[in-house]
Amino acid sequence: MAPHTVMETGVLNEVDAEIKGNSDSRHTIQEKREYSLVWRNILIFAYLHLTALYGLYLVFASAHILTTLQVLILYPCGGFGITAGAHRLWAHRAYKAKWPLRLILTLFNTLAFQDAVIDWARDHRVHHKYSETHADPHNANNGFFFSHVGWLLCKKHPDVKEKGSRIDLSDLYADPILAFQKKHYLILMPLVAFILPTFAPMYFWGESFTNAYCLNILRYCITLNATWLVNSAAHMIGWRPYDKNISPSENKFVSLFALGEGFHNYHHTFPWDYKTAELGKYSLNFSTALIDFFAKIGWAHDLKTVSDDMIKKRCLRTGDGSHEVWGWGDKD
Ligand code: ST9
Numbered sequence: 001m002a003p004h005t006v007m008e009t010g011v012l013n014e015v016d017a018e019i020k021g022n023s024d025s026r027h028t029i030q031e032k033r034e035y036s037l038v039w040r041n042i043l044i045f046a047y048l049h050l051t052a053l054y055g056l057y058l059v060f061a062s063a064h065i066l067t068t069l070q071v072l073i074l075y076p077c078g079g080f081g082i083t084a085g086a087h088r089l090w091a092h093r094a095y096k097a098k099w100p101l102r103l104i105l106t107l108f109n110t111l112a113f114q115d116a117v118i119d120w121a122r123d124h125r126v127h128h129k130y131s132e133t134h135a136d137p138h139n140a141n142n143g144f145f146f147s148h149v150g151w152l153l154c155k156k157h158p159d160v161k162e163k164g165s166r167i168d169l170s171d172l173y174a175d176p177i178l179a180f181q182k183k184h185y186l187i188l189m190p191l192v193a194f195i196l197p198t199f200a201p202m203y204f205w206g207e208s209f210t211n212a213y214c215l216n217i218l219r220y221c222i223t224l225n226a227t228w229l230v231n232s233a234a235h236m237i238g239w240r241p242y243d244k245n246i247s248p249s250e251n252k253f254v255s256l257f258a259l260g261e262g263f264h265n266y267h268h269t270f271p272w273d274y275k276t277a278e279l280g281k282y283s284l285n286f287s288t289a290l291i292d293f294f295a296k297i298g299w300a301h302d303l304k305t306v307s308d309d310m311i312k313k314r315c316l317r318t319g320d321g322s323h324e325v326w327g328w329g330d331k332d
């Protein structure tokens with residue numbers, strides 16, 4: 001049976017109590033910053049995206065149907081390693097998982113190559129706590145390009161490192177699976193994210209190296225851009241039914257590609273909810289469906305969520321009036 005804890009009080013868990021910080025940053029004026037470009041990353045990401053475009057061409061020109069099918073399967077697998085793994089389980093502790101699920105999610109996470117979970121979660125906890133300040137690694141106040149990919153192409157602002165060094169990561173280092181992933185990342189990541197997905201199609205169905213390699217890079221770039229859209233588009237475009245004072249927005253387009261992570265106004269308002277969304281439980285929210293499945297078989301438990309009453313009160317107090325149920329019309 002799936003244990004399902006509903007938090008009626010709205011008391012934050014330890015992680016979210018720590019990362020709940022600047023929530024009124026939308027109108028903050030900040031001084032301009034200097035960017036120190038990292039040319040290695042600029043060249044690598046340019047190469048990856050050009051290769052991905054060629055991979056897209058090869059899908060129609062010459063790739064085996066099974067290689068395309070592999071892209072379509074591995075993209076959500078890597079995605080779940082980010083959404084259900086690095087994000088909901090580890091960065092926010094929105095639910096608990098038994099070791100077999102943690103192992104699967106770590107494997108999927110390694111496939112996504114977005115750096116070790118511990119580093120990803122550190123940046124993400126800083127992002128929530130200091131949202132849209134210089135300490136936010138992908139500060140959306142610096143514009144769409146910066147929050148999408150630009151932040152990976154230059155040195156981090158000193159505030160990111162300074163504030164980030166105060167974030168408690170002891171819960172993550174205490175997990176032997178995560179500690180193992182971080183320690184051996186430079187071996188595990190190339191193997192899981194690039195070598196195996198390239199050589200499997202060549203070995204099992206005789207795919208050419210070029211097709212297998214370029215389609216796998218395409219798969220990687222799709223997952224990257226789906227993730228980055230949460231930082232860029234979902235921090236700029238969409239309604240703010242839960243808190244109109246913050247930039248994160250409800251963006252269904254992003255949710256579709258990001259496996260349910262585009263309901264970002266809700267997520268920044270109630271970051272401990274394992275669903276990262278409210279209405280239409282499985283609507284575009286494949287990650288919630290996955291966690292619920294594992295809760296059913298007992299591998300996920302202590303799922304945290306938010307009561308309807310608390311959501312209603314918050315919408316009426318700070319929302320922009322666009323909530324489907326608790327818009328301003330229902331205030332009385
Ligand atoms: C990638 C990550 O793409 C994407 C994350 C997106 C997050 C999205 C969240 C949205 C919600 C979830 C939605 C999910 C949807 C998923 C949908 C899926 C379908 N605090 O880093 P360095 C220290 S990764 C404290 O070199 P530089 C650090 O420990 C792509 N300390 O900084 C180190 O210390 P030491 C693949 C920190 O030199 C020192 O600073 N990966 C913090 O400024 C230097 O660290 C890449 O391409 C912190 N927060 O360089 C790699 N941060 O020396 C990209 C750092 O003691 N990264 N420190 O060890 C880099 O190359 C570099 O980090 C850099 C900055 C150039 C960006």
Ligand code: ZN
Nearest residue numbers: 124128267271
């Ligand atoms: Zn988050």
Ligand code: ZN
Nearest residue numbers: 230231248264
């Ligand atoms: Zn955000």
